[in-house]
Structure formats: C-alpha cells, structure tokens
Amino acid sequence: MLIIILYFFIVVVAIQLSYYLGVFGKFSFAKAQKTTPKRLSVSVIVCAKNEEENVVNFIPLLAEQNYPDFEIVLIDDASSDGTLDIFEDFEKQYPNIRLVKVQNNEAFWGNKKYALTLGIKAAKNDYLLFTDADCYPTSKEWITAMSSQFTMQKTIVLGYGGYEKIANSFLNKLIRFETLLTAIQYFSWAKAGHPYMGVGRNLAYKKDEFFNVNGFINHIQIRSGDDDLFVNEAATAKNTAIAYAPESFTYSKPKTKYRDWITQKRRHVATANHYNTLDKLQLGLFYCSQLLFVILPIILLSFQFRWILVLSLIAVRYIAVWIVIGFSAGKLKEKDLKYWFPIVELVLIFTQINIFILNTFSKPVHWK
Structure with a gap:
C-alpha cells in the first residue's frame, strides 16, 4: 500500500510542476x-x-x-x-x-x-x-x-x-x-x-x-x-x-474579518461551478493536487517510507513553486507575500476545503 501511495505522490508532484512551470511560468517568466x-x-x-x-x-x-x-x-x-x-x-x-x-x-x-x-x-x-x-x-x-x-x-x-x-x-x-x-x-x-x-x-x-x-x-x-x-x-x-x-x-x-472574507469566497467558488466543463476539470485537478501534496507525504513520512525520496520531492516542488510565485509577485507588486510562502498556502488549502464543505450544505448570499 505504501509503495502505491508513493507512486501516487510522485504523480501529484509531477502534476503540480506541470501547472507551475508549464502553465503558470508563462506569466511568471514573461517580460x-x-x-x-x-x-x-x-x-x-x-x-x-x-x-x-x-x-x-x-x-x-x-x-x-x-x-x-x-x-x-x-x-x-x-x-x-x-x-x-x-x-x-x-x-x-x-x-x-x-x-x-x-x-x-x-x-x-x-x-x-x-x-x-x-x-x-x-x-x-x-x-x-x-x-x-x-x-x-x-x-x-x-x-x-x-x-x-x-x-x-x-x-x-x-x-x-x-x-x-x-x-x-x-x-x-x-x-x-x-x-x-x-x-x-x-x-x-x-x-x-x-x-x-x-x-x-x-x-x-x-x-x-x-x-x-x-x-x-x-x-x-x-x-x-x-x-x-x-x-x-x-x-x-x-x-x-x-x-x-x-x-x-x-x-x-x-x-x-475572517467570516466576511469566507462569505465573499463562498460566492466566488459557487460561481466557478458554472464554468465550462474543461475549466472546472483543470481547476479541480489543480486544487486536488495541492491537497494531496499535503496529505500523502504526511502518510509516507509517518512510516518513514522512502523518506529521503519523499523529502526530495517536497523540496523540488516547493523550490519550483516559490520561484514562480516570487517572479509573479514581483510583477504584481506583492513581493512581501513570497516570504510567507508556504505558510499562507497551507492555510489557504484548508480554507478552501472548509468553503467546499460549507457550499455543499448551504448556498452563499449574493449581491447586496
């Protein structure tokens, strides 16, 4: 089972690198x-x-x-x-x-x-x-x-x-x-x-x-x-x-206030459910890969299974993402945020899970 999780983790890292370097790099590294x-x-x-x-x-x-x-x-x-x-x-x-x-x-x-x-x-x-x-x-x-x-x-x-x-x-x-x-x-x-x-x-x-x-x-x-x-x-x-x-x-x-922001984001997430199918799939794959990137290594490291490889994959992903985020933040005048990565990323991932659960059981309020 652990070897299957490891292979799955490698695929997740590959997906994340494809997004950040293959797609997001088009803006990050643009002139x-x-x-x-x-x-x-x-x-x-x-x-x-x-x-x-x-x-x-x-x-x-x-x-x-x-x-x-x-x-x-x-x-x-x-x-x-x-x-x-x-x-x-x-x-x-x-x-x-x-x-x-x-x-x-x-x-x-x-x-x-x-x-x-x-x-x-x-x-x-x-x-x-x-x-x-x-x-x-x-x-x-x-x-x-x-x-x-x-x-x-x-x-x-x-x-x-x-x-x-x-x-x-x-x-x-x-x-x-x-x-x-x-x-x-x-x-x-x-x-x-x-x-x-x-x-x-x-x-x-x-x-x-x-x-x-x-x-x-x-x-x-x-x-x-x-x-x-x-x-x-x-x-x-x-x-x-x-x-x-x-x-x-x-x-x-x-x-x-955190509650007010969550209400705002619930509206945004609910609206995204009406995107065309391809866009929903690419967004869903990205956010799922983010979540799995957090969960899977915790399982593997708790058993110390191939821990050197797991830590290496974590390091490669974080370095690549930090570079892309850093260049993009520079373009958009948000340089200070790169120093808070990956803390804000981890909090955001679990916040998005919370929003998904809330939207599943109730509809967000729209326009004033």
Whole structure:
C-alpha cells in the first residue's frame, strides 16, 4: 500500500510542476509589459449599491484620469443610502459623467447583471472598462494602460485587481495571496491561449463582445458572475489580452474579518461551478493536487517510507513553486507575500476545503 501511495505522490508532484512551470511560468517568466497609448474612446463603468462611503472617495480618482477621451458611467442599483445623491452631485461637477438610475425590477430584483446591462447600453463608447465601486486605480494612467492592450483582434483585456496591505495582519496576507494565486492562474491560462475568467475589479472589453454572447442572458439567473462567467463564455485565444503593467492595477479595501472574507469566497467558488466543463476539470485537478501534496507525504513520512525520496520531492516542488510565485509577485507588486510562502498556502488549502464543505450544505448570499 505504501509503495502505491508513493507512486501516487510522485504523480501529484509531477502534476503540480506541470501547472507551475508549464502553465503558470508563462506569466511568471514573461517580460515586463510596456504601455503604448492608443487613441480609443473609452467608457468607464461603475455599478454601485449602497456604497456611499467608497464612491465619495474613489469616483474623483476616476474622473481625474490622464486620458484624452473617456466618460464615466455611474450606475446606481436602487441604493437605499446616499449613493444616488453623491452620484448626482458628481454628474453636476464632472461633464463626462453619465448617470444611470436603476429602479427595483420584480423580474431582476437585486441582480447586478441587470443594472450593468442598462449601464452598458447607456455607454456612448465602444470600448468599456469596468471596476467596482470599492476600487480605485493605482495611477492616473490606468485607462491608458488598460486600453493600450486593445488591438483589432484583442477585444477583451484582463487586468489585476489587488487589495490594500494591512500591516501585521495574517488575514490580509492570506487574502492577498489568494488574490495573487488567482491572478497568476487566469493570466497564465490566457497567455497559454485558454482564458477562462477575469475580475470585475479590473476588466475591459469591446461592447460588441457583450452583444455577441447576448450579454449576461445565458447566466442571468446566477446572481454573481458578471465578470468571470462573462469571460468564461466570451473569451478566446484570439480575442483576449492581459494587462499587468503596474499602472494598470486597481486596489480594493480587503475584508478585515475572517467570516466576511469566507462569505465573499463562498460566492466566488459557487460561481466557478458554472464554468465550462474543461475549466472546472483543470481547476479541480489543480486544487486536488495541492491537497494531496499535503496529505500523502504526511502518510509516507509517518512510516518513514522512502523518506529521503519523499523529502526530495517536497523540496523540488516547493523550490519550483516559490520561484514562480516570487517572479509573479514581483510583477504584481506583492513581493512581501513570497516570504510567507508556504505558510499562507497551507492555510489557504484548508480554507478552501472548509468553503467546499460549507457550499455543499448551504448556498452563499449574493449581491447586496
């Protein structure tokens, strides 16, 4: 039995190395990205529901972007706080702001996709750039950096949406590591010619792509997924580019309570269940191999079975992963995280098991 477990462990290590070196290395070892400005008319779209504290601070950062031709489409999704009042003040203050007021609709009550659809239709420009109401760009060149990746063929651009750093917070490191690992995956698969997701905190596409797949209609009944389910359906090897120059990043305020973060991740995991079959298989294989990489050597080492070989395999895998994570973290300005690997990785693996169990027995709550 132990020899079978050993062979199984060798296969698991090979799978992990294939992912990290064969796939994720495509992004990790890629050259730094250069930004070449393009003269495209861009509509920045922000959908907000009860976000008065965030929009009052972040919308001015969007309005002050250093870009010659852009509008901001602000969508108020039937907020019950002061969000709409703030939006109306911004509309008077900035001539390039367009306001879309969404009323509760019995058929689409509380559905962000319905609100976004109204905003997309109201946008006057063909190139759309999305971010969330609790996000802000890292520089005044954000629109320039994201739109620079559009070409005649590349009409979907995947960007990086990170989280602010909080000193002396392990939860913050865990959140940022999970975000980093997710970005490594969707950037790498896109570079490999198989894009499967993007994040609404930083995503751009041409309006034609939205209408080519009839908008969100094929997953309108799923409250979440206005970003990743759309990309999963619309993105191809030919039409998708990635933006990872530092000027293209956006940041959000992270959760500060473990329970709140778990609730957020449960929504994300539940949405991933609606990806196409091939994407679910590749994600499932990756996460299963991560878990087995932790469990199998514990069994083997507890019996001291071929312990030199087992430890060697562990060392090879950790060195390879640390290198890939380190280079990627450098590109995405998350260098401090590489010093916490593999501690945060181990915690994340068991957190994902917890989320899987929770989602099995209850449905997560969506949109506000």
